[in-house]
Amino acid sequence: MARLVLDNIHKSFHGESVVKGLNLTIEPGEFVALLGPSGCGKSTILRMLAGFEPVSDGKILHGDICLSSSKQHVSTEDRNFGMVFQSYALWPHMSVKDNVGYPLKVQKIKSDERDRRIQEALEIVQLEEYAGRLPAQLSGGQRQRVALARSLVTEPDVVLFDEPLANLDRHLRAKMEETFRAFHKRTGATIVYVTHDQSEAMSLADRIAVLKKGELVQWGTPQALYATPKNTWLANFIGRGSVLKVSEIAPQQYVNSTDLHDLIERYSSEQVFSSVLVRPQDINFVPIGDLSIVVTVNNCIFRGERYDVELTLEDGQKLLTYNDMPMTVNSQHHIRLEQAWSLESES
Structure with a gap:
């Protein structure tokens, strides 16, 4: 051959x-x-x-x-x-x-x-x-x-x-x-x-x-x-996950929980921003803490082996995660984002 x-x-x-x-x-x-x-x-x-x-x-x-x-x-x-x-x-x-x-x-x-x-x-x-x-x-x-x-x-x-x-x-x-x-x-x-x-x-x-x-x-x-997808289009095309707008960061690198929390806190729609990919398995429900983020359950769908849970951040951005148990729509919780992957901007 x-x-x-x-x-x-x-x-x-x-x-x-x-x-x-x-x-x-x-x-x-x-x-x-x-x-x-x-x-x-x-x-x-x-x-x-x-x-x-x-x-x-x-x-x-x-x-x-x-x-x-x-x-x-x-x-x-x-x-x-x-x-x-x-x-x-x-x-x-x-x-x-x-x-x-x-x-x-x-x-x-x-x-x-x-x-x-x-x-x-x-x-x-x-x-x-x-x-x-x-x-x-x-x-x-x-x-x-x-x-x-x-x-x-x-x-x-x-x-x-x-x-x-x-x-x-x-x-x-x-x-x-x-x-x-x-x-x-x-x-x-x-x-x-x-x-x-x-x-x-x-x-x-x-x-x-x-x-x-x-x-x-x-x-x-x-x-x-x-x-490690290259850009937002590919991140949405391959697998399941959520693309968040955050404060500007260099592309093509992993972002840890501490830095990611800071980037979300500093983001506003008026400034230059970057996009990061968060996979569902990198989101954990936690007690309130320094690196926790407040979310609201927007939807909860039974998939057999798990529930798909759609969350909404305080700024309106959406996140998808998984959970073993059903969650009440409109209930509030705290999550920690363990890591994310920064994406290239698309021309």
Whole structure:
């Protein structure tokens, strides 16, 4: 396997830029998610990787081979990339075995070798017993696994996923996430996975590229994106939390409880301010004290394993936290903010 590099990639349609100066380096065997809202360019990036779309500028490299540039374009069939679509794209009149083996038939692979590869692919997705069934006789999750097996049967260097779980219900999505994790562990394949679901990306990927309006906002591990987002937009997009306006402070640093309390005390809407991210688990209910802040319970919602509690500060700003017990709306309490992360201002 080889490293996959997107070097200053640009893509335009009819003069409108949809991907702008994208730089990513994907290591062999890495599971990478392209995450962002609809229209951010993530599916276009996947189509350029697959060879369905040429790049407008920049280069896509796989090891020492240039797959795409403004002067060169390697065709889809010559890239040895597998792809799993959102719609499954299975032939309804073909059995599971024939659907999985179709790419090998097109490549004119001999029958013995074709049967061996089909059997191995079906074993990986645990569908050996379903080889003779038609797609209509399968559940949505099973059809998705057939599409996955078909992408594996050609022994690809890279597997591309285009929102593969978007058509499944919550239960099936959870089961398929387990399937994808097990598949990645067993095969060690390089995976590029497009999704608009941040929880899906966080649970599956080694690293995530978060995109907005065709530009890379931040590139890092799920843990880094959650703990240290770059700006307010990303802080609101990844995970749950509250963004507070406080007195001015340098961005991209942790703020401890003492300093945070002082920044809140000194903040007023007339002065220059900064924004900080407070995650729900960093808020504790405490007795009145030097570092306690008065809050009012604005809402309390039962979530099964906990209650989501929306709090209002005296200046009207909102905070989200969790609690094991229900809390009375309009009741007043004292909290301590244990830490916060300061965000960059957005232009």
